[in-house]
Amino acid sequence: MNTAVLNLLACPVCHTTLVLRKQKRIGVRIISGNLYCDTCGKTFPIKNGIVCFTASHEKLERKKLKQLRQTTILQELTNRWQHLYSPRELRALKKEWNWMLTTICKEKNTIHLDFATGTGRFLRFISSYTNGELVALEHDYATCTELLYFLKKIKKYDHISIVCADACAMPFVNNAFNSVSSWHGLDEPFIQGAIQESQRVLKKHSYFIGSGIHYQKKSKSFILAKKTSILFTTKESILRFLKTAKFYSVVHKIFFVGQWNEKEDYLPIYGDFYSVYGIKAKKK
Numbered sequence: 001m002n003t004a005v006l007n008l009l010a011c012p013v014c015h016t017t018l019v020l021r022k023q024k025r026i027g028v029r030i031i032s033g034n035l036y037c038d039t040c041g042k043t044f045p046i047k048n049g050i051v052c053f054t055a056s057h058e059k060l061e062r063k064k065l066k067q068l069r070q071t072t073i074l075q076e077l078t079n080r081w082q083h084l085y086s087p088r089e090l091r092a093l094k095k096e097w098n099w100m101l102t103t104i105c106k107e108k109n110t111i112h113l114d115f116a117t118g119t120g121r122f123l124r125f126i127s128s129y130t131n132g133e134l135v136a137l138e139h140d141y142a143t144c145t146e147l148l149y150f151l152k153k154i155k156k157y158d159h160i161s162i163v164c165a166d167a168c169a170m171p172f173v174n175n176a177f178n179s180v181s182s183w184h185g186l187d188e189p190f191i192q193g194a195i196q197e198s199q200r201v202l203k204k205h206s207y208f209i210g211s212g213i214h215y216q217k218k219s220k221s222f223i224l225a226k227k228t229s230i231l232f233t234t235k236e237s238i239l240r241f242l243k244t245a246k247f248y249s250v251v252h253k254i255f256f257v258g259q260w261n262e263k264e265d266y267l268p269i270y271g272d273f274y275s276v277y278g279i280k281a282k283k284k
């Protein structure tokens, strides 16, 4: 974690700023230490430069780490993941990403938050664009360690800090970021909480930008998700979440309509029509 991020961190429970203890630094980077909340009495460790607010750092599965590394080597470092997309899908994705970039702050003295970062496919794209600081929020520690490996390999780690936390309980003070993004983080459960939190941690008059998928109404995926109470977003629900979180100037845009082609996925169901949407909104 870069020291520039330290002042933005807060307890995810009570939002009190945290006290850093037993730290080890290399240059502007804090490699290890403990962050202590005076109000709750809770301690959050920094491990390998990753700030940990979830318990996922306590036990790492060897098998999972191996799988993640395989994907990094075979797909991400080589950009071979692009072969998983049809030419039409890839064109739509590039349009979607470029549209998302237009709201991300790129000036040197700015700080941007990306949540549900995963192993960094979209973050890599942002990092080539912005000169500001970046914070990547991801809830799983194994994925965070892989993200760290990936960013070091592509030489993009210098201006990025990795925070392992829940997007519905962001460990940041209010009004911290110049922009907030999430590429398909809106497909995750409990997205309403993440939208509320994005609003809280954004500076005034700043943008939230995200994307996700909608199932076609009355499709098999739509019916199955409803039947099994799996949370998913419709255009109406995402607009409602943003309104509840007091966002304004909302723009909803469809980038792609097609059939799902992953046979192994539980949802969406193979062959079902779906659409990829982007959404941007401003904090008052």
Ligand SMILES: [Zn+2]
Binding pocket: 011, 012, 013, 014, 015, 016, 037, 038, 039, 040, 041, 042
């Ligand atoms: Zn606290």
